[in-house]
Amino acid sequence: MTYISVKNLTKIYKMGEITIKALDNVSFDIEKGELTVVLGPSGAGKTTILNILGGMDSATSGSVIIDNNDIAKYNSRKLTDYRRYDIGFVFQFYNLVGNLTALENVSLASQICKHPMDSSEALKRVGLLDRKDHFPAQLSGGEQQRVSIARAIAKNPKLLLCDEPTGALDSKTGKKIIELLQDTCHKTKKTTIIITHNAVIADIADKVIKVKNGKIESITVNKKPKLVKEIDW
Amino acid sequence: MLIFKNSFRKIWKSKGRVLSLILIVILGTSFFAGVRETASDMIKTLDNYYDETNLYDFKIVSTMGLTDDDIASLEEIEGIKKVEGTYSFDTLIDGNAVKVSALSDISEVTLVDGRMPKNNNECLGEEGYYNIGDTIKIEDDTYLESNTCEVVGTINSSSYIYENKGISIVGDGKLDSLIYVPKNNFKLDYYTEIYLLAEGTKNELSYSDSYDEIIEKVNKELQELKPLRETARYEEILKDAMDKVAEAENELNSVKAENETKFNDALTELNSNKIKLDEGLEEYNSSLYTLNKTKESTEEEINNGFNALESAKTEFNNALASTGLTVESLQPTLDTINTNITQLEEQLKGLDPSDSLYETLNARLNELKTNKTNIETLINTNNTLTERENTLNSSLSTWNNEYSKALKELESAKKEIDDGYRELEKGYNEYNTNYNLYLEEIANYEREINDAKAEIQNIEKPVWYLLTRSDLTGYTSFYESATKVDSIAAVFPIFFILIAFLMAFNTMNRMIEEERSEIGAFISLGIRKSTIAFSYLLYVFIACILGLVIGLSIGYTLIPRILYTVYAASFTIPELSTYANPYACLIIVLTTIILMSLVVFITLIKDFRLAPATILRPESPKSGKKILLEHIKPFWRHLSFSWKITLRNLFRYKKRIFMTVLGIAGCTALLLTGFGIKDSLSDLLDIQYGDITHYDATLVLNDDVDLDEVTKSLTDNNLTNYTNTNISSFTFKANNKNLDFTLIAFMNEDSVDDYVTLKSLDGSDLNLSDDGVIITEKMAELLNAEVGKNISIRNSDNELFIVKVSGITENYISNFMYMNSTYYKEIFDDDSYNSYLVNLDDSINKEKLSNNLLDTGYFGAIQYTEDNMDMFNDIIAGMNNIVYLIIAFSSFLAITVLYNLTIININERKREIATLKVLGFRDREVSSYVYRETIILTIVGIIVGIFLGFSLNTFILMIAETDEILFIKIIKPLSYVLSFIIIIVFSIIVQVITYFILKRIDMIDSLKSVE
């Protein structure tokens, strides 16, 4: 069942005289519950895809049908609601609110959705329940990213979007984070998209979309995705 | 250098922040520079005006006029540049008191419209009172050759710049307008005034100490000359008067001499006439006497004749009777006898003698012969008697004729004499009348001469009044107004600029902190620290210099003009010339730049001290310690996240909070102070003249007037509410200055409350006591006096009196001392009164009343409380204007500060805000997340500001207070409310702006990198 259907998506950034075609006629489909990895070199257009999928940016042309709704046609208010109820985001730089504890950061997101997961439960999932009263400054990068993931899953989103979640972490910690994400995806059956430039990670995905210069290079479906434990970093 | 390019980019990118920084600098510097410069600009403008019009430095008027000799001796004084004698007089034209002056070179008039007069039939009228073409008719013809003139131009005079032109000796006592005529239209033989220009005063600023110094020096010289010239003038006048007396005496004497002989001659003639008449009368009398005597004797004689005749007649008649005959029968009898005789003789002839017959016949004949003889005798006798009677009768008639003739003669003579006497009497009467008239005339002459002599005795020595510019109402009032500006300007802008600096400091400080990682990157790249510092300095300088240039231009031009316009309403003064004070400019620019650089350095040095690696890492948020409130679990648990964030933010970033609160508090304080000053001023007049000294007018009595008559004239003018008082000017010494106050002694203390309300500072009523005075609050403060203490005061003759203070009364304007008649008598040994305090009916026409009362000649002056109010109103209007400016600028500053604080806040939180947006927070939710903090800080700021403002208000009023005015140090509830509302409204406006800024924050951009 096709959950996400991107068709002829083009994104052009205009910077004065210069126009940059960040995405050029991109089309792909993602099934519900699939773990998708978007691969590609820096500047390929991965983040742009994710931002558009996450309702943070608008498409120049093309359609982005998610759960039968074309979000490319949404206005900013509808996009806000879309982000509010349907999307869980994990950033490269965690973006936790410094003045809230781990638990509060999770609750911050969950309090505004319709069917949130219990915040402590979410923290427990990422294994940080014992640190729930700590502030981001008191946590390591990996721990912060885990809080960030807890915050994303606590919203019970339809779509979990992760933009280079391991980019700011050492490989060991990165691995743990990817493991957590795969685990979550499998357990909750949430459609998850992970962006990375690390090809190794591609092996754990159900589907791998390779992007290059704003174009889709290839879409491969992994019949047997590996577990994180099995891959070599 | 790329790093500077970075600076410029930064400026462009953070337009809002730079703009608010520039605005703050503009507001701070323009207000500071402008308000501080206003008084000096005002004074410079007026000084120019005075210089251009050659306003006199000294004016001399004398009680007896001034002469060319006076001018000559004044010209000899060192330090005098120019001397000019000129004329003026006050006269009533259509009921208005008008000063008619000669056009002079010193104290020139400024032609507003029209042209200068060309002849004596033309004149100039004051602008606003006369129009070109008006015809002026002056009733009093003592002064001018031509008393009618046509207005050919309108003018202003630098001597009369204030709407209150001072006093006039005519009309209701207030000078209304000015007229100028050519000097040679005056026909006086003395000058009424002399104008002086002192050497070097034009180079000095009027009102300045150096100007006063010159004036003081010349004044000393003038004071030395004054008695000499007074004496000289006295002697001159005395000589003139004595000459006149001598001349009059001579005249009298010659008149006397001339008339005396005339009268003497007349009298002599009259007298000699009288003698003649008397002689005539005597002659007449003696003639009459003689005549009467003659008449008597003659008549006696005649009577005797008649008597003798009568007796002879009787004898005759007897004889006759014996004969038996009558007078008529005598002749016939005789004739018969004669016939008988003849017959007998014939018979005898024939008869012999012997014949018996003969014998018989002879005997018969003899008998007949005897008879014949007898009859003949009788006839003779009868004839004689008849003759005698005839003689007697004729002599009687002759006499009678003679007598009546003589009598007639005498009578006519008498009539003549009587006429003569009547004439004489008339002459005497005439003489007497004339002589009496003459005597009266002479007596008059003599009296006049004596009076003149007495007057000479009484000729008072002329008194010179040496007047300076400060005796001009306008000159001083203007200075008062200007210094009122200064008194507020002295301190207020400092607080203003302080807040501006604080905000600029805050902005820079937080900007540098924000860009910590960038600085770290620069350092790690090996860029010199000085270069980095310079890149920030550049940022600051661009903002500051832009702000300074605009701020100083506004400050030096716009602000003085705004403040000046109010004065232009009550003063007739030229356009304001604005001056940029280069020293002040330099100081402001240097201070701003130095302070800003200091901010940059202080903030940077903290970073520079650290190793580049440390700087590169984001400053770890102040450790996630819990704030105190979190320990109150039930409370904390119920808070929403945004509240938790807000509270944590509030309590964690103390410096930031401090700055924000201080900024808002500062603006609130400034606003509140502005309103507070206005409050203090607005009720001042109403309280002073409505609640405290609430009488409507003061009538000052002239010396030696009949008090019954005065009372009558008061009744005639329907004045019933008045009280007898003794009002006089006194001085007391405080802070090494002699300060004036008015002593009011109530002769009838029962009525005090109707005119003045005496209330002690705690609000209780005060009563005049028999052994002490009540003084006003400010005076007590200046004298450091308390109830029961003695204070010393001096009267206008500098005599010292010691009085005991029995009470201190609430009072705000001017200083007063009140006492009752008992204590007054004890201290001054006097129980007379010299003035009335009066309450008027609302319906009374003041101008008419003044005219009526002044016409009686009993009153020297009539002062209406309302006029006093007007004067203070002008001063207060000026101060109010500053207050509006303060309020306006404080409002601007407040909005800028709020904007600045919010912008900084948003900049620091961009990432957090973007995160919230990504999480799906709506715009409203995102803004409220930012607002909450701002609102709390704003409210805290306002509360702090209200306390600050209260102190600031007290402080500024204390500094602005003069020896004359005590401010009511209250801030009305409305002012608190207004200050609160204004800040809140601005805060809301800023929130609206914030809303749109927040909306425009780009999530993707903000999330891209670590900060």
Ligand SMILES: Nc1ncnc2c1ncn2[C@@H]1O[C@H](COP(=O)(O)OP(=O)(O)O)[C@@H](O)[C@H]1O
């Ligand atoms: N806001 C932007 N303005 C202009 N160009 C942009 C913007 N965001 C991305 N790009 C450009 O679009 C292209 C794709 O970027 P992105 O999707 O971030 O690449 P990546 O695959 O590294 O995530 C890049 O060439 C980038 O320069």
Ligand SMILES: [Mg+2]
């Ligand atoms: Mg990317």
